[in-house]
Amino acid sequence: MYQQLKQVVDQMTAPGQMFEIRESFVAGQTLKTWAMAPDSLRDLWLNAAGHGDNEYMVYQDERWTYTQAHEEVARIANWLSANGIKQHDRVAIAMRNYPEWMLTYWALSCIGAVPVGVNAWWVAEELEYGLRDSQSSMLICDSERLQRFSEIRSGLANLAVVAVRVDNCPQWATPWAEVLKAPASLPDATISPEDDACIFYTSGTTGKPKGAQLTHRGCVNNVFSSLFSSLSQMTAQALVEGKEPPTPGQRQTSAIIATPLFHVTANNAVAQVLTVTGGKIVHTYKWDAGEALKIIEEEKITNFSGVPVMAREIINHQDFSTRDTSSLQVLGGGGAAVQPDLTEKVMKSEGNAMPAQGYGLTETCGIVAGSWGIFLSNKPNAAGRLVPVFDVKCIDAEGNTLPLGETGEICFKGPQVIKGYLNRPEATAETIVDGWLQTGDIGFADEDNFIYLVDRAKDMVLRGGENVYCSEVEVAIFKHEAVAECAVFSVPDDRLGEEVGAAIFLKEGQDLSFDAIREFCKSKIASFKIPRYIWILDNPLPRNASGKFVKRELKDMLDISNAG
Structure with a gap:
């Protein structure tokens, strides 16, 4: 079956084909790129106008066709330009x-301005950091984020604010209805493929979140990579099974936006791909598996992609057997490994859905490798097959390239690697070396170009698709005057993949409850970063010769049943 997959890949990437690969000179290096990919997200959006009266976005009882969405995007872009937003702002x-998230994103992309995806979980202090670090010229926000901004506005009084879905708009903000009164004429813009397309904040292992600079080339190539990854494996599976290969565009694809749009999974890998193909995007107020099943039935959803726990919750939900899910063709996830048992459950579930997973990073504008159907079930421990515009290597601790199949830090080179981290030249230089992105993921590649993940070098918790870096949680806990030592680490969790755990040693004579620690953290870090598992130890934390806490040893000695 892997020989058939290779043949399909070779055929689809041949000269003159939709997924032809060419060499391009990018930022001083020669990279493989998709030959048919346009130069910018503006071009992608303008091309999507051809989908006309197809439904584009749905939110509760509100609906937009592609024609209506293009009109609103033109109005928003016109208003932004008229109110001082220039290219590169x-x-x-x-x-x-x-839906206003996507409409705003496309409008900014069309005038060459740069959307900054703010983590909607951030508390006021984190929001202020993001606004200052990105040097944003304007904030477009909903009522909850408007309230948080009001807490820090005194220090950012000159920042222009637009309020979306707000009943009582303050005088210092512009209501969304005013924006939509602008003429529906899209301003002209000439955008370079290497221009910043957006800034998405990503958690590292030290310091504050870093603003990754995704380029137009990176985002546009990611759309082609996402399409190629699924279509090539669907075609190969059809050949293996003696069936007719799928015909792109035969029916309208549709998906629920289940994960946050300020991440590449929802924005780049789902929303942008559906936009290009004329698909339908269904927005929801918040994640709920029962509501998702209702939407799948009513909207005839064909593709579901969230973090794996969401697919698991759909299959395990009490309504799964009673809702009509026959429209589902793909039930998968990204942002965390799809556990083998989940793959098996999808394969055995009633209906037409096949399991799928994607592996990628913010730093690659989305997908690097993907696995679908029989290829995922045959190699359930693999993260996916490498997209052919990427090169991969694994390196040892000294940076030496290891032979194929040997385990080391996984590195990628390709057109989707970010330009760098905003205001972080040192972090950029550490992460991108001679064009190679050092992921911090430990693993290997096999002879079929499938990538396997073994561990993460980065000290980070991947909680339901959200990155939580341990150092930030430790900083928050250490602010409590009763805390002498603290180490934060990941704890395996059946539902979310990983949860946040914290081991704490108190100062002599101090007393502190589990609930008091969590309450203390509420004003300092977003709720998803607050430890679910807490151990208060009688003895100091174990350390190595250099004085650093030995987290692996610590995790081995702790019993989850003793956590608070």
């Missing part, structure tokens, strides 16, 4: 997964 988007 940064504009922060802070809201739930409302």
Whole structure:
């Protein structure tokens, strides 16, 4: 079956084909790129106008066709330009997964301005950091984020604010209805493929979140990579099974935006791909598996992609057997490994859905490798097959390239690697070396170009698709005067993949409850970063010769049943 997959890949990437690969000179290096990929997200959006009266976005009882969405995007872009937003200016988007998120994103992309995806979970202090770090010229936000901004506005009084879905708009903000009064004429813009397309904040292992600079080339190539990854494996599976290969565009694809749009999974890998193909995007107020099943039935959803726990919750939900899910063709996830048992459950579930997973990073604008159907079930421990515009290597601790199949730090080179981290030249130089992105993931590649993940070098918790870096949680806990020592680490969790755990040693004579620690953290870090598992130890934490806490040893000695 892998020989058939290779044949399909070779055929689809041949000269003159939709997924032809060419060499391009990018930022001083020669890279493989998709030959048919346009230069910018503006071009992608303008091309999507041809989908006309197809439904584009749905939110509760509100609906937009492609024609209506293009009209609104033109109005928003016109208003932004008329109100001082110029090419390369940064504009922060802070809201739930409302349709206005995507409309704003496309409008900014079309005038060459740079959307800054603000983590909607951030508390006021984190929001202020993001706005200052990105040097945003404007904030477009919903009512919840508007309230948080009001807490820090005194220090950012000159920042222009647009309020979305707000009943009582303050005088210092512009209501969304005013924006939509602008003429529906899209301003002209000439955008370079290497221009910043957006800033998405990503958690590292030290310091504050870093603003990754995704380029137009990276985002556009990611759309082609996402399409190629699924279509090539679907075609190969059809050949293996003696069936007719799928015909792109035969029916309208549709998906629920289940994960936050300020991440590449929802924005780049789902929303942008559906936009290009004329698909339908369904927005929801918040994640709920029962509501998702209702939407799948009513909207005839064909593709579901969230973090794996969401697919698991759909299959395990009490309504799964009674809802009509026959429209589902793909049930998968990204942002965390799809556990083998979940793959098996999808394969055995009633209906037409096949399991799928994607592996990628913010730093690669989305997908690097993907696995679908029989290829995922045959290699359930693999993260996916490498997309052919990427090169991969694994390196040892000294940076030496290891032979194929040997385990080391996984590195990628390709057109989707970010330009760098905003205001972080040292972090950029450490992460991108001679064009190679050092992922911090430990693993290997096999002879079929499938990538396997073994561990993460980065000290980070991947909680339901959200990156939580341990150092930030430790900093928050250490602010409590009763805490002498603290180490934060990941704890395996059946539902979310990993949860946040914290081991704490108190100062002599101090007393502190588990609930008091969590309450103390609430004003300092977002709720998803607050430890679920806490151990208060009688003895100091174990350390190595250099004085650093030995987290692996610590995790081995702790019993989850003793956590608070």
